[in-house]
Amino acid sequence: INAEYMGILVQYRVGNMTDSWEEVVDHNIKFEKYDEALLVCNKQIEKSGKSVLLLVRRAKCYTKMNEFEKAMADIKEAKKLTVPSSADLALVISQESELYWETNRLGDSIKLLEENKTLASDFSSKITELQKEYHKQYGLEYGVETMKRIERFICWMRENGAHFSKIRMKYYGPDYRGVHAVKPILSGELFLKVPKKLIITPQRGKETEMGAKILKSGVKLSWDYLVYITIFLLTQFRDEKSWWKPFMDVYPKLVDNFPVFYSAEEKKMLTGTPMIDQIASERREILDEYESIVAKVPEFKDFVSSEDYIKNKTLVISRIFYVKMHGVNDRIMVPLADMFNHHYEKIGQTYWKFEDADDSFAVRTQKDVEEGDAICENYGQKPNYRFLFYYGFLIDNNKKNAVYLKLRFNKDDPSMSKKEQLLGISHGYHIKTFKYFHYFGENEKTNNKFLGYLRLIVFEGDVNTLCQYLDPHVASLKECKGGRRKLRLTPISKENEKKALAKMKEIAEDRLSKFPETYEQDLTKLREDGLSFNTRNVLIYRSGEKLIYLLMKRMAEAGINSLVTGKKADDVVPEYECYFKKTVNYLQSLSAQPKTRIPLPC
Numbered sequence: 087i088n089a090e091y092m093g094i095l096v097q098y099r100v101g102n103m104t105d106s107w108e109e110v111v112d113h114n115i116k117f118e119k120y121d122e123a124l125l126v127c128n129k130q131i132e133k134s135g136k137s138v139l140l141l142v143r144r145a146k147c148y149t150k151m152n153e154f155e156k157a158m159a160d161i162k163e164a165k166k167l168t169v170p171s172s173a174d175l176a177l178v179i180s181q182e183s184e185l186y187w188e189t190n191r192l193g194d195s196i197k198l199l200e201e202n203k204t205l206a207s208d209f210s211s212k213i214t215e216l217q218k219e220y221h222k223q224y225g226l227e228y229g230v231e232t233m234k235r236i237e238r239f240i241c242w243m244r245e246n247g248a249h250f251s252k253i254r255m256k257y258y259g260p261d262y263r264g265v266h267a268v269k270p271i272l273s274g275e276l277f278l279k280v281p282k283k284l285i286i287t288p289q290r291g292k293e294t295e296m297g298a299k300i301l302k303s304g305v306k307l308s309w310d311y312l313v314y315i316t317i318f319l320l321t322q323f324r325d326e327k328s329w330w331k332p333f334m335d336v337y338p339k340l341v342d343n344f345p346v347f348y349s350a351e352e353k354k355m356l357t358g359t360p361m362i363d364q365i366a367s368e369r370r371e372i373l374d375e376y377e378s379i380v381a382k383v384p385e386f387k388d389f390v391s392s393e394d395y396i397k398n399k400t401l402v403i404s405r406i407f408y409v410k411m412h413g414v415n416d417r418i419m420v421p422l423a424d425m426f427n428h429h430y431e432k433i434g435q436t437y438w439k440f441e442d443a444d445d446s447f448a449v450r451t452q453k454d455v456e457e458g459d460a461i462c463e464n465y466g467q468k469p470n471y472r473f474l475f476y477y478g479f480l481i482d483n484n485k486k487n488a489v490y491l492k493l494r495f496n497k498d499d500p501s502m503s504k505k506e507q508l509l510g511i512s513h514g515y516h517i518k519t520f521k522y523f524h525y526f527g528e529n530e531k532t533n534n535k536f537l538g539y540l541r542l543i544v545f546e547g548d549v550n551t552l553c554q555y556l557d558p559h560v561a562s563l564k565e566c567k568g569g570r571r572k573l574r575l576t577p578i579s580k581e582n583e584k585k586a587l588a589k590m591k592e593i594a595e596d597r598l599s600k601f602p603e604t605y606e607q608d609l610t611k612l613r614e615d616g617l618s619f620n621t622r623n624v625l626i627y628r629s630g631e632k633l634i635y636l637l638m639k640r641m642a643e644a645g646i647n648s649l650v651t652g653k654k655a656d657d658v659v660p661e662y663e664c665y666f667k668k669t670v671n672y673l674q675s676l677s678a679q680p681k682t683r684i685p686l687p688c
Contacts, residue, residue, distance in 0.1 A: 097311050110476065113141050120150045138174040142181045143272045152251050157185050164343045176205035183212075190254055192220050193233055197634050200466060205587040222484050223268060224587035227255035235335040242332035243422060247281040247446075253461055255425060259363065259619075260340065264427045264460050277421060278449040282411075284333075285447055286419040291318035296389050303382035306376065311417040312406070316399045320390050333421045341397050343482050344404075350509040355624045358601035359631060360490055364475060393586060404477045409440040410449070422449050426463045469521070480623055487630045488523040491593065492516065493539050503543060503548040507563055510570040517543075524634050530664055538575035545578070546584035580673050587649075591642035594635040605632040646671050 107130045114123035127144040134140075141164035161182045168175040179202045196216050203209040217228045226233050238254055248657065252269040271277050291314030292295040300317065307313050319337070323332040343348045345356070346365050356362050376395045380387045390398075405424040406417050423438065435681070438449040455461065467475070469488035470480040481487075490508035494516050495502045506512060520536045524638035538555075545552065553560050557572040577583055609628035647653075648670050 087665060105221075108139065113149075115146060116151065118150070119544070120147050123147045124151070128172070136163065136167070138167050138177060141167070142177050145181050145185065149188050154185065154189050158182075161185065171205065173206075173357065175476050176202070176209075177221055179205060180209075180212075180410055183216075187216070188251065189244065190250075191237060192216070192224065193228070193237045196220065196228060198372075223254055223256060223266070225263070233520065234663075236674075239332040239336045239421075239551070243280075243284065248284060248422070249279040250277065250422065252277050253422075255336075255422070256460075264462075265425050267455045267459050270457050271451050273451055273454050276448055276450050277455075278387075278422050278447075279444070280423060280447045282445045282447075284316055284421055286318055286421075287411075287416060288314040291315050291321075292571055294318055294321045296321060296383075296386065297485055300379060305379055305382040309622070312399060312402055313375070313379075315406070315417070316395070316402050319402065320394075320398060338401060340624045341400055341478075344400055345475055346396070348620065352620050352624065355621070356628065358597075359471075359628055361471065361627075367474075372399055386489075404567055407438070407439075407447070411440045414444050415636055417579065418447070423447065426461055435469050436461065438463075456622060469523075474623055474627050482626055484630065485525060486523065487634065488521045489597075489631050489634050490519055491522055491536070491597075492519045493536075493543065495543055498508075499543075500543070501549055504563060505545075507566050508542075508552060508565060508604050509573060510568060515560060521592060522634065522638070524630070524637070534576075535574075537559065538573055538591075540586040540589050541578055541582055542573060544589055545582060577669055577673055581671055583647050584649050587642040587645045591646075594642070596637040598632060598635045598639070601632060604638060605629055608632065641665065651674060 107126055110127050111123045114120070114126070124144065124147040127140055127147060130141055131144075141160045143158035145157040148154070148160065161178060164178045164181075164309070165175070168178060177196060183198045186192070186198060196213060199209050199213050199216070203213065220228045220233075224233065224236065226236075239254075243580045251484055252267055252271050253265050254268045255263055256266045257263045265619070267277075284509045288311040292301050294317055294319070294628050297314055297317045300313070319334070322328040322334050325331075328334065345353075346368055347362055348356070348365070353365065354363065356365075373392055373396065376386075376392045402419070405419055407420055407423065408415070410416070411418075418440075426436070428644050434457065435453050436449055436451055438447065442447045446465070465477065467486040469486055471488070471490065473484075495505060499505070509517065511517065517539060521532060522536050523533055542552065551561055552573075552575065553566070555573055556566075556576045557574055560566055562573075608625050611617075612625050612629070617625070645666070648666070652674065
């Protein structure tokens with residue numbers, strides 16, 4: 087605060103300079119001291135009565151303080167004190183435009199200035215500036231139909247009690263959008279609040295005409311909450327006068343980025359991956375559900391086609407929140423919050439919950455968010471297979487990338503029945519499906535389980551001796567009764583480990599042989615310009631799987647070589663360094679097969 091301003095402030099406070107109030111207010115607004123600025127405005131109104139200038143300044147204070155209703159009340163009152171085509175009216179219009187902008191009515195803000203641009207010479211330049219800012223913040227050109235739908239949605243949310251003054255939707259492409267901060271958000275700050283009346287629950291779906299018929303029919307549904315939320319949305323789509331129409335107008339329509347809806351050419355690029363089978367399985371599962379509903383409620387076939395049902399349920403799966411509402415666990419869809427994108431490095435940036443006291447869904451930050459930053463949540467630490475299949479996108483350099491591998495006993499294994507008895511399974515020679523991660527060290531526990539079962543598959547000794555590795559522990563196969571049991575099979579011997587690694591290499595080579603193109607060819611294609619969104623995703627996904635198989639093969643070969651030559655493996659790929667340090671080097675110290683259980687060194 088400079089000396090000149092201090093002099094003005096002192097004179098104003100002692101009442102000697104009533105005309106200086108404007109400078110005091112402007113200075114406090116500039117330094118975000120809105121409470122002090124508001125006090126000065128109110129004090130001046132008490133002294134000299136209401137004027138256009140005072141009401142506009144107070145409206146500015148209220149706008150900055152997010153007291154938008156009070157700001158609009160002052161603007162309306164100020165308008166009554168103006169005359170047409172006056173400088174005072176221009177001042178009021180300018181502040182009203184600012185209020186619209188701050189309340190996410192960007193289009194209305196620009197339109198107001200356009201309608202009154204003859205009032206002030208600087209309105210034309212302001213319009214141009216706001217149009218540029220509009221494109222920057224929304225990712226859309228001013229005036230497009232999508233913009234109008236967004237504004238109707240924003241107004242609908244606000245009118246029905248939602249609060250979100252510091253965030254805004256942004257489009258990155260057709261039907262691809264996110265949410266960004268338009269002002270800094272402090273750690274712990276509540277930046278989105280959505281009342282229950284704006285939340286879509288399974289119960290709302292059950293209360294629709296079609297939902298009630300399905301519920302009454304008694305048809306068995308495996309994930310009924312997804313079905314009823316889908317039914318609710320389909321009901322609103324069919325009703326042009328629906329109260330939910332503003333939300334339905336901005337709800338995503340395109341599903342081309344989901345593998346289930348890939349073109350024949352795009353599916354062909356997935357050759358060699360398990361996703362080909364998963365696509366067929368997912369479509370069949372949802373179609374079976376559709377047909378089971380039609381069998382019980384025949385009019386459901388006229389309500390929605392099978393293809394539209396698959397499409398809408400796929401979208402619902404990717405947009406659900408799991409919450410506890412008034413003590414009851416539920417799955418819900420929350421307008422605007424359902425537009426948060428994923429970012430694995432921003433885990434903990436936001437956290438959300440349903441707050442019973444306010445009967446609303448609340449989202450807060452756990453870290454400071456800068457102006458312009460995307461508001462992200464973490465969808466969980468998933469491999470690219472799941473991200474791509476269920477959400478239609480994936481992560482570059484995903485630290486949690488993994489492949490899914492089905493392990494089976496060798497058909498000609500004479501000990502297979504005893505090994506099945508050990509595990510408590512009776513599925514022929516199929517054991518189970520494992521998730522095997524790219525980074526061994528970060529996911530050591532999971533990858534070691536996979537290795538443990540490989541050791542069992544190639545084991546050639548007395549299966550009774552493996553009972554000590556079961557969880558829960560049993561003394562002998564005779565006690566292996568009842569359901570499935572977990573196996574925690576740590577290294578048994580050098581010979582067994584070599585065979586287990588050879589099995590790993592065999593699996594990796596088999597999976598790699600199913601791909602028509604190599605890992606290197608995928609990398610070359612990824613460097614090409616003009617790749618479509620789906621093509622790029624497929625290349626990242628399948629090259630990621632190939633890399634894991636290549637590393638598995640390299641690890642197996644290096645491990646076998648180390649166990650055969652007796653040389654300690656010091657120079658290995660970083661992804662598998664811990665395996666060699668803990669397992670291979672440990673086995674080097676053993677001269678024979680141990681008589682007792684070996685704890686894996688940590």
